Amino acid sequence: MFYRGFPSPVSVPFPSKYDSSQTAKFKSSLVIGLCQSALSTLSSFVYIMLRRKPGSTIKETLGLVERDSIPNHIIGHSGNGHSYSNGDAISSRKYSSSSRGLILAWSYFRTALLITAAAPFGFAALAHISYPTMVLGKSCKLVPVLIMNVLLYRRRFAPHKYLVVGMVTAGITVFMLFGSETATAASKYASKASENGGGNSLIGLLYLSINLALDGAINSTQDEIFSRHKVTGQQMMFFINLFGTFISLFLASLPLPYIPVLHPSHVREAELANALQFIETHPGVVKPLAQFAFTGALGQLFIFETLQHFGSLTLVMITLTRKMFTMILSVVVYNHSLTGGQWLGAATVFGGISVEAWVKRKGNPHSSYSLEV
DSSP states (O other): OOTTSOOOOOOEEOOGGGOSOSSOEEOOHHHHHHHHHHHHHHHHHHHHHHTOOTTOOHHHHTTSSOOSSOOTTTTTOBOSSOBTTSTTTSOOOOOOHHHHHHHHHHHHHHHHHHHHHHHHHHHHHHTTSOHHHHHHHHTTTHHHHHHHHHHHHOEEEOHHHHHHHHHHHHHHHHHHHTOHHHHHHHHHHHHHHHHHTOOOOHHHHHHHHHHHHHHHHHHHHHHHHHHHSOOOHHHHHHHHHHHHHHHHHHHHHSOOOOBTTTBOOOSOOOHHHHHHHHHHHOGGGHHHHHHHHHHHHHHHHHHHHHHHHHHHHHHHHHHHHHHHHHHHHHHHHHOOOOOHHHHHHHHHHHHHHHHHHHHHHTTOTTSSEEEOO
């Protein structure tokens, strides 16, 4: 998943109701990502302009020029991502308008580049490992986010943060591992792998590890931008998607040679040309492409708002626990049942969340992290 906050593009099977061909598939994940980022750029720009303050210039509106003061609804906020009331969180360095714009542009471009590089490793991993293994690996995403914050930006988290991350990660892992869906999928994969004489490979686990490390770098870099500059989530969303659109368009327009992971096709043809040809042959694919891009763009508005106010650890925690909460809700509403292992995992997650709530209830102003000096 991009956060990044971009949902990972996937190959979309071409619905048979649009065409007589039932075997055609739209396989250009790069073009799907291009559609997603382009519409997200547009939606964030519209949102920013609708909330534009009277008399503000376009540079001020887009956050390229620092505002005179921090918004009142942010002053004093202390989330797990950054604290605007803490002297360490807002950088005391002052930049000129031009240098601030260049620094922000480089940070946004670097984040977009990381996002573009992360997705192919996830796709490559699935070619060598089972889907349940991928799901379990992704359930540990809090760990690389925390580690990359420490390694790349020297952040020191409060001791309870490590406990919360450990409990939530362990709980989600147990919940997924003992889920009936995961068990069924793992059983099917094991049966298929035994027939083919293979299973989860080291190269697949390596690709998954790289994907998780890049995800951690993306989230920690976004936290760094928020903590060093007075920007909103939608301003970040606009520029990251804008750069992502240019990067995807550039790569999709080139007849790239075979590049392991990044461009696994042995055919030297521009991906964009192939995608346009497919759309011309199967015009019905435009509708699901538009639906995918629209829902992703709408979701990003909420993702970046959460990222701005609560930081990447809370955001990732929400995305990881959403399925668990959905399944627990189904138990209450529809009388579905969970396995004993799932109840244990859920209890562990709730324990971690309770620790976080208890610390915040105590009102510790330094309960997030600070920068080393």
